[in-house]
Structures are given as structure tokens and as C-alpha cells.
Amino acid sequence: MLKLQRELEKFNLDHLVAYNAPLAPLTTFRVGGPADALARPRSAQEVADLVRWSRHREVPLTILGGGANVVISDRGIRGLVIHTGGLQGLNRSGTLLTVGAGTPISDASAYAADHDMEGLSFIYAMPGSTGGAIWMNARCYDGEIAPVLEETRYVNLGEPELGSIGVYRTDLKDFDYKVSPFQDGRRIIVEATFRLTPGDRTELYRQMKEHEEDRRRKGHFLAPCAGSVFKNNRAFGAPSGQIIDRVGLRGTRIGGARVSDRHGNIIINTGNATAREIRDLAETVQNKVEQHTGFTLEPEILFLGEW
Secondary structure, three states, X not given: OHHHHHHHHHOOOOOOEEEEEEOHHHOOOOOOOEEEEEEOOOOHHHHHHHHHHHHHOOOOEEEEOOOOOEEEOOOOEEEEEEEHHHOOOEEEEOOEEEEEOOOEHHHHHHHHHHOOEEOOHHHOOOOOEHHHHHHOOOEEOOEEOHHHEEEEEEEEOOOOOOOOEEEEEOOHXXXXXXXXXXXXXXXXXXXXXXXXXXXXXXXXXHHHHHHHHHHHHOOOOOOOEEEEOEOOOHHHOOOHHHHHHXXXXXXXXXXXXXXXXXXXXXXXXXXXXXHHHHHHHHHHHHHHXXXXXXXXXXXXXXXXXXX
């Protein structure tokens, strides 16, 4: 890590980088060890500079957004972590809304409603960043990111365009349930533009309040968690939470990690969970469901770092 620090100091990015930096506070699970180096760029150009620097020096690179769908290892993450939280911004032109990747997606939803724009109310109260919502093609309450996503600005991670800034115009053929074209690891999302439609803020806020209350009933905000642990496979005939309930796993616990008493597809940190306990509990649920039903639940959350 000392060598990494010396190299980054030569790069003159001290104002952006912290060393041996805690990552747990940057995730909704509130678990995980430190990053060797944590950078907080404030522009697409700073992201591009960091990308070129890390690739040319063969330093491992990890991208962290709002931390709402990840579990970071107790050992932390080696190399450089780029946290996109500094890429903020909300700007509109007619019904086009441009949002920085680090802007909380719920803030974008509220901004749209405040300006009588419909299309993002479905995602209100979902934790996480705008970039993360696009990366996962977030979907809930009969809504999905891809149909309202006009274009996405990104930094290239691959050769020969390493570090260049490009624009992807949405092609719905590239998206699927919880799938986006950015999951190939070749681009970092830095900004997005949504094409919305005229709406009524009173009705939009009514819908948004309903979604928030539903999340509260399911226990999303009672303890640190990442929402749904497993994707819903329609071929299984029921949502993952119902399948987990049928196997009798609600309330199952390993150390400080527990399957929520309110929803089978949510694992919570009861206050002292480790990342390993959360991962072990997720694997236990997955294995028991497969043993009892033959269904293999696919994790929605990502496990990052040195396991």
C-alpha cells in the first residue's frame, strides 16, 4: 500500500485520495474492510485520469457507487477504489433530465416529480446511486430504468479507447431483467439523461409515498441491508421471498446476519454482522432452497473485495 500511495502522490491527486480508507460507511449493509486507496473524483475527466493511471501501473481498480447492492469483504479491497459519489448534478431541459452518476436515484425521482415529470416515480425511496440503478437496470413497482433512459455518458475501461469519454444511446435490446450493457466491466457510468413525460406532481408524490410505505412495511429501513438478496425468476412461479418463506427460512441467523422477520428475500445486519456472516447466510439460504425445491436462486447483491 505504501508503494501505491507514493505512486498516487506523484500523480498529484492528494485532494481526491484517502489511504486505508474505511468502506463500510459507504454501503447500506455497513460492513466491510478498508480500501488501500479510495478516490472521490468530481468530474468525468478526473475519473478518466484515474482510470488511465491505474491501468498503466496495473493497479487493481474497483468502482463503488451508492453501495446499496454490495457486500464488501471484511478484508477490504486491494488497489484503488473509485467512489462515484462526487459525480453529482440534476439538470433539465423540457422533459429531459440529466443526472450525475453519484446522485441518489431517489433524489432524481423527487426532482422529476417536483418539476411535473413522470417516469421515475417507481424508483422513489430505493437506496443507491443513479449510476448503480442504470448498471443494474433497476426494476420495481412495474417500472424499469431502461425504457426511460435516453443516453448514458461513460469513461472507457478497455483498450484502445482507455480513459476516453463516450456516450451510449439506449437500445432496449441490450437490457433485460436486472441486466444492462454496462455489466461487462468495460465502462464506468458518469452521467445519464432520462426522457420523461409530463405528469402531475400531486399524483406522482401519491405514488411515491405508496412505494416508500411499502418498503417500510417490508423492513427495508429498519436495519442495515441491501434490499432483495436474490433476483426473482419468473420461471419459479413465485417471488424469491415467497419461496424462501415456504422453505421456512425467515428469521434464520448466522452471527449478526439474519433473514428479515418481515421479508424472506432480505438479509439484515442486526448490528454486529460481518461481511462473511452475510455471505454465509446468503449461501445457506441458496443451498437450502435448492435442496427443497430444486430452484437455484441467483444473487442480486455483489460480493466485492478480498474473500
